[in-house]
């Protein structure tokens with residue numbers, strides 16, 4: 338994992354705010370995932386978690402598929418060198434034009450979330466004289482426990498409700514230009530509990546069994562939304578991957594022992610677990626003050642740069658994330674309230690967080706920022722410069738910034 342010296346060097350070279358991604362660390366996590374689950378599962382990387390094209394390029398040869406959620410993400414995956422056959426396209430509101438382009442391109446799989454999408458894909462495929470492979474996304478009736486976000490067991494815009502899957506399977510199987518290849522479930526995200534994730538895999542395998550039994554065919558592919566979480570908070574413990582494998586793999590082996598699933602390709606679909614811990618947002622302290630007894634430090638990255646770290650994405654209550662003072666790691670500890678540069682009190686990154694003495698000019702690192710960082714943030718708010726992005730690979734830093742809206746042009750000299 339990138340060390341303090343490398344992160345500080347990145348901040349010096351590119352300025353702050355700056356996202357840094359450690360590609361070697363991401364590849365090491367991928368290798369661990371394959372070592373643990375590779376005999377049973379392929380790996381699909383959720384592009385939405387970090388769509389930077391240079392990062393995708395670095396991963397394209399190491400994952401089996403890219404899971405995209407918009408046609409623009411198809412374009413990113415292709416720009417990163419991923420063959421169209423290795424792309425699966427999910428998402429509850431695919432525009433007609435996105436479906437048409439996906440079919441025209443011959444995308445690996447379209448994950449249809451409604452009969453509307455299936456019928457449109459069928460019509461476009463018919464018009465083009467081609468066939469489109471589809472998976473049906475099912476929303477289970479049973480919700481997993483202990484997930485940060487949970488989509489199952491309640492009204493949802495995602496997929497077809499399990500209660501209606503039989504009719505949907507019949508309808509899709511009857512469409513002349515589609516090849517139904519299997520099923521997809523993504524029911525919850527960001528769980529750190531091996532027991533809860535194993536239970537969710539139990540729910541998913543049960544739904545897949547019922548779907549396949551109704552269909553009367555052996556699915557070629559099943560996609561399991563993994564839901565593997567990341568320890569964002571200081572008290573969080575990382576997911577015990579080996580423990581999870583111990584709990585989960587016997588049930589998968591039992592599934593595989595059934596003739597209907599003996600040759601099925603099983604996929605783990607995930608983003609944050611792979612890239613989240615391998616990224617940092619670096620920010621500089623611009624100013625400090627003590628206000629009514631509270632030591633406040635104002636940094637150059639607000640929620641406009643990292644909505645999730647400021648508690649506004651996937652959390653009800655904002656809690657302090659893991660933050661390090663890179664410039665002064667051995668300083669006298671103090672309790673600091675760290676805020677961003679925006680004109681609202683909700684621009685608060687940390688409240689009374691114990692950090693080594695934090696002064697103007699110091700660089701802090703917000704940990705676990707490799708997923709849902711820049712991509713999930715409202716960068717246009719107040720028009721501050723967008724963070725740059727850098728990649729660390731083989732000990733070398735590269736600028737992989739994509740935005741061209743970054744630079745102040747007035748009074749440059």
Ligand SMILES: Cc1ncc(COP(=O)(O)O)c(C=O)c1O
Nearest residue numbers: 383386427523526527607608609
């Ligand atoms: C359908 C689907 N697949 C995969 C993911 C990736 O989830 P995570 O990054 O938590 O692994 C998401 C996240 O929302 C999703 O909606």
